[in-house]
Amino acid sequence: MPGAAPLNRPEAGALLAWYDRHRRRLPWRALPGEKADPYRVWLSEIMLQQTTTVAAAPYFLRFLTRFPDVAALAGAPVEEVLKLWAGLGYYARARNLHACAKAVMDRHHGIFPSSEAELLTLPGIGPYTAAAVAAIAFDLKATPMDGNWERVVARLFAVEEPLPGSKPRLRTLSGTLTPDERPGDFAQAVMDLGATICTPKRPACVLCPWATACEARAKGIQDSLPRKAAKPAKPERFGAAFWARRPDGAILLRRRPPKGLLGGMTELPTTPWGPRLDRDTVLTQAPFPADWRIRTGVVTHVFSHFALTLEVFAADLPQTAVAPEGAWWAAPASIDSEALPSVFRKAVELARR
DNA sequence: GAGGCGTGGGG
DNA sequence: TCCCCAAGCCT
Structure with missing residues (x-):
């Protein structure tokens, strides 16, 4: 040249x-x-x-x-x-x-x-x-x-x-x-x-x-440059999280399985994340039978390989309610220092509104 | 070896 | 709003 x-x-x-x-x-x-x-x-x-x-x-x-x-x-x-x-x-x-x-x-x-x-x-x-x-x-x-x-x-x-x-x-x-x-x-x-x-x-x-x-x-x-192969679109998943509150203000938290998505981290009890479910089916997944009220609005969160829309249900439980296996009652002041991934921090924020 | 695995910021 | 991106690793 x-x-x-x-x-x-x-x-x-x-x-x-x-x-x-x-x-x-x-x-x-x-x-x-x-x-x-x-x-x-x-x-x-x-x-x-x-x-x-x-x-x-x-x-x-x-x-x-x-x-x-x-x-x-x-x-x-x-x-x-x-x-x-x-x-x-x-x-x-x-x-x-x-x-x-x-x-x-x-x-x-x-x-x-x-x-x-x-x-x-x-x-x-x-x-x-x-x-x-x-x-x-x-x-x-x-x-x-x-x-x-x-x-x-x-x-x-x-x-x-x-x-x-x-x-x-x-x-x-x-x-x-x-x-x-x-x-x-x-x-x-x-x-x-x-x-x-x-x-x-x-x-x-x-x-x-x-x-x-x-x-x-x-x-x-x-x-x-550098050129890259186009990425496929992210699939959408849906789910619901549960905000169970005792009279003393304690909230029910749970440990996630040790491996996989958010492995070992703390969560609000949640349904599995997949196709959208109707309200009755969602409530069969709740940690307790209770008067669950849906919160206005949803949590949206994008993971590495899918996008999630999460509804939040809240209910007041008696002080005597026993935490299910793998879950525990957490004092409200302790929640912010828990091992909560961002998606559940968003859910906590929505539940507290 | 292809897919699972988070999050928040910037264009 | 959406898409892309950031000092990758594990199975």
Whole structure:
């Protein structure tokens, strides 16, 4: 193509120099020259799985206050970990977090292993997180390929094959970029670049340290990369939750099954979630026979794989009412500190109105 | 390996 | 309003 400027190679040094000037200040990040704490790096990486830095930050700070090190976390009951995690989503992460802390105590005497292979054997740590901890906590040469990497590399090399099929190719290309020096900073630099410059929509190419190396920019197709397969529409489900109240104000709560959706979390007693049911059928699922009154309005909530519409029924029960198996009466003041997922916080809010 | 698994914010 | 998205893992 005569007249077109030849592309530079994407040099790690150029990105690291940009990082040294523009690194984001994040609560889990060590200061320049400071040694990283593997516990904090691991904790942050678990929280950041499919989660924005803005959402994770307050949870990270609360966890660090309550569980300053891996021994404190391992020694706590899992229920307390779930309470602190409530609202952050993907609750298997919290269960695995606790299991991982115990494994580090039992198998590694409380010291996080540094190799990707050993990290991979721990609960909740997959290929991405193993590489991230190895790189960021131990400055080992590893390539934690997340959504940021995929986007940056897809654009840098103008990979037009859609995700997820292009993943192996993106991985190969990523590996060629990682330098021997400062691999931890480099990994964080790519993430910062993806979060602030090479964004999903309208990337700020004029500010990008790799702009002159970017094949997608040269072709003018950066906005359309990486390509992704279209997602199917979310199915709709319906259900009802029950707000049973005693004269002393206590509310009936229940523990969900230990695995699956919202596994191990606290809930208001609820029907199963599926096709819409008529009122009589719904009330056969109530925890007690009672004078159930439907609340005005509904709770709507979107999960990862379906959308839920929840009705709320309320009834006053006698002080002598015995909580069914797996349920208990909770003092009103204790409800806000329960391990209630967001969908049930919405239901509580509706019931209290 | 395809699907289950949350949530809140932004365009 | 709707759709997309965010530092994935497990089965």
